[in-house]
Amino acid sequence: MTQALTTLTVRVPSTGVAIIEISGEVTRDSDAALKDAYERVDPHARAIVLSFQDLDYMNSSGIGLLVTLLVRAQRARQRILACGLTAHYREIFELTRLDEVISIHDSEAAALAAAA
Amino acid sequence: MNTQPDERAAGPWAAPVDRLAMTDDHINVSGRRPTAPMNGFGRMWQKTYRTALGAVTPQQAITVLKEHFPELWPAGNRFFAPLAGIAPGEVAALDLTMPGGLKLSTGVLVLYADDESFTLMTPEGHMFAGWITFSAFAEDGQTWAQAQVLMRASDPLYELGMTFGGHRQEDRHWVHTLTSLAAQFGVDGEVTVETVCVDRRRQWGRARNIWHNAGIRSGLHMAGAPVRLVRGRR
Numbered sequence: 001m002t003q004a005l006t007t008l009t010v011r012v013p014s015t016g017v018a019i020i021e022i023s024g025e026v027t028r029d030s031d032a033a034l035k036d037a038y039e040r041v042d043p044h045a046r047a048i049v050l051s052f053q054d055l056d057y058m059n060s061s062g063i064g065l066l067v068t069l070l071v072r073a074q075r076a077r078q079r080i081l082a083c084g085l086t087a088h089y090r091e092i093f094e095l096t097r098l099d100e101v102i103s104i105h106d107s108e109a110a111a112l113a114a115a116a
Numbered sequence: 117m118n119t120q121p122d123e124r125a126a127g128p129w130a131a132p133v134d135r136l137a138m139t140d141d142h143i144n145v146s147g148r149r150p151t152a153p154m155n156g157f158g159r160m161w162q163k164t165y166r167t168a169l170g171a172v173t174p175q176q177a178i179t180v181l182k183e184h185f186p187e188l189w190p191a192g193n194r195f196f197a198p199l200a201g202i203a204p205g206e207v208a209a210l211d212l213t214m215p216g217g218l219k220l221s222t223g224v225l226v227l228y229a230d231d232e233s234f235t236l237m238t239p240e241g242h243m244f245a246g247w248i249t250f251s252a253f254a255e256d257g258q259t260w261a262q263a264q265v266l267m268r269a270s271d272p273l274y275e276l277g278m279t280f281g282g283h284r285q286e287d288r289h290w291v292h293t294l295t296s297l298a299a300q301f302g303v304d305g306e307v308t309v310e311t312v313c314v315d316r317r318r319q320w321g322r323a324r325n326i327w328h329n330a331g332i333r334s335g336l337h338m339a340g341a342p343v344r345l346v347r348g349r350r
Binding site for chain 2: 028061071100
């Protein structure tokens with residue numbers, strides 16, 4: 001497997017909410033990194049914000065990884081929110097209908113307010 | 117909102133589309149919404165088919181797969197390649213042979229396509245809601261071709277069909293396609309199949325997807341053919 005060019009940082013801004021900052025590329029090679037980041041989130045968190053502020057690139061395999069992450073979160077009764085998407089990736093979320101299950105916000109602050 | 121330029125990403129993706137449009141009269145395609153795995157009814161599956169291709173580049177592998185895609189399918193199933201080929205935003209019609217001889221007509225949207233991969237997204241009425249991504253990559257000193265399906269059966273009838281033979285039929289389909297691709301490079305490829313149930317739950321709120329079921333609609337269309345023929349002669 002090729003080394004992933006993804007960096008994922010998990011932060012806990014408040015009780016019950018986690019932020020996963022996604023930097024670099026999200027492709028098929030990001031699978032392990034995404035799973036690892038999700039494992040680092042408190043299983044009792046009620047909401048997870050995916051921050052795409054530093055996303056460089058995401059292909060269709062990367063979108064597939066987000067779907068599997070979403071399913072894991074839904075099983076744990078956790079909401080998934082997203083922020084920091086470019087206009088282009090907002091369109092991709094609409095095209096792939098991810099926007100119907102992941103609420104999209106302009107900023108991290110807006111996402112955190114919605115998650116509260 | 118992040119407004120950084122994103123030129124590399126813009127090319128391979130289809131432009132936003134709410135409903136598919138085709139210029140010919142292939143049934144069950146025009147007017148249908150593209151569907152994601154979340155929009156289906158049945159259990160969510162991730163199925164990965166993989167074969168070694170030897171000493172070709174991933175780009176060569178995907179070029180051949182795109183150009184010969186219809187020929188690589190098993191007999192009895194047809195992929196009507198778009199005039200522009202497998203390119204982002206193009207829509208292709210499909211005719212698939214079902215048990216009992218029924219011809220199921222549906223289509224796919226080319227969601228994403230670059231030099232090393234492409235992804236097809238299914239419309240409402242297709243057997244499954246989801247995506248299938250074909251990719252090629254170098255690993256362990258050779259190039260591999262992979263097809264990965266992420267899907268839920270679209271409605272309860274399809275879920276029943278997938279459970280009782282549909283998954284096996286789909287496995288045979290993609291094993292045949294990858295074996296045929298390997299043969300294009302003179303390789304006698306063995307295809308591995310990995311199946312993972314991503315979500316065991318069924319989404320009963322999506323049971324109404326059966327309204328769009330392309331199998332039922334194709335059957336009704338076939339049954340109505342004599343009537344259309346008589347009307348056409350008047």
